[in-house]
Amino acid sequence: MATTEEIRSDLADIVNEVAGVDTDEVQLDKAFVDDLDVDSLSMVEVVVACEEKFGVSIPDDQVKNLRTVGDAVAFIERAAA
């Protein structure tokens, strides 16, 4: 089972690849849209990449609940548990 920091780090790589955000910026308290400038379409790409990376399912209706990096990491931890 990956640690919270490992998931955050992998997620940071994904956000970097999809939206060009510096990986150091992708911290748990940062909001995707407001802080990292990841728009809703890029968010869809991030979510699909997370599904592949972490082997979890993140349905469309859940995506709007993933406001911050911490929300996404927590969702992945729960879904993978």
Added chain:
Amino acid sequence: MSLATTPVDTHARILGIGSYRGSLIVPNADIIAAIDSSDEWIQQRSGIRERRFADEHESVQFMSVEASKVAIQRAGITAAEIDCVVVATVSHLLQTPAIATAIAHELGTDKAAAFDISAACAGFCHGVALANDMVRAGSATNVLVIGVERLSEITDPGDRGTAFIFADGAGAAVVGRSETNGISPVVWGSDGEYFDYIRQREDWRDVVGTPEEPGSGVMPFLTMQGSSVFRWASFAMAKIANETLERAGITADELDVFVPHQANMRIIDAMARSMKLPPHVRIARDIAEQGNTSAASVPLALDRMMVEGEARSGDKALLIAFGAGLAYAAQVVVVP
């Protein structure tokens, strides 16, 4: 007992392509007021800088005929040699008869078989698949496949999800006999569980209503669930695209040109990334100056690439189209 068959042993290929763009050039600046948006937002969300709308004289039939004349001339045949006309459209607003018969007549075909198909944005690639099979089976010798839309008429200018996307135009291809095979097997299908993702808002009975309950009286505009469609198109369709290369017996390294349905530049970019297309593959980006013309987008985009020298005769081009239904179809073709 066994009935007679058509004694044909031939391959098929695209002999010629033509297109016609609506004559009104509409920049984002003309769209933004009704949707409280900005040029920057539209470009960032879609890659669209301007789109083409038809003027009042540029009907579905008119644009189809103009695109077809070019395709027939480039194919090196005459209209009289066309024996089947297939029109893919969702925006010819006279439901019956099929517009294909009027187009076949205006072009001067000799009583060609003519019918419309409804597969929305995927319509042109469905038509190419049908044409390929018809030519190889001997049902027709030269099939004219037209993708045409006048979406400006069925788009709500106040809808933030669609007003900046849709546009007008026509593309046509002549599919005929060939000594070598120029059209791969089609990979196609539908995801009907997503029937509501892209649809006409209401049906005609809701528009008309009854004497007791009058209808809306408003054109049943297109609606779209953008994020859900983006996800499906960018990822599920990337898998279909790669499957199509396999069915065609080529690798991505052997592909020259990628012509996806011009739905949204962000979808085109995400698909290309997801497919891991090698950098030498030239990608159609007609949407920036044309907008999304549904069934017309693939031939419009391929024609632009041919005119601009990005797609050359003999190149292998992957066509993939997808949209309302949700329906999709893809094939590899040899550029004429």
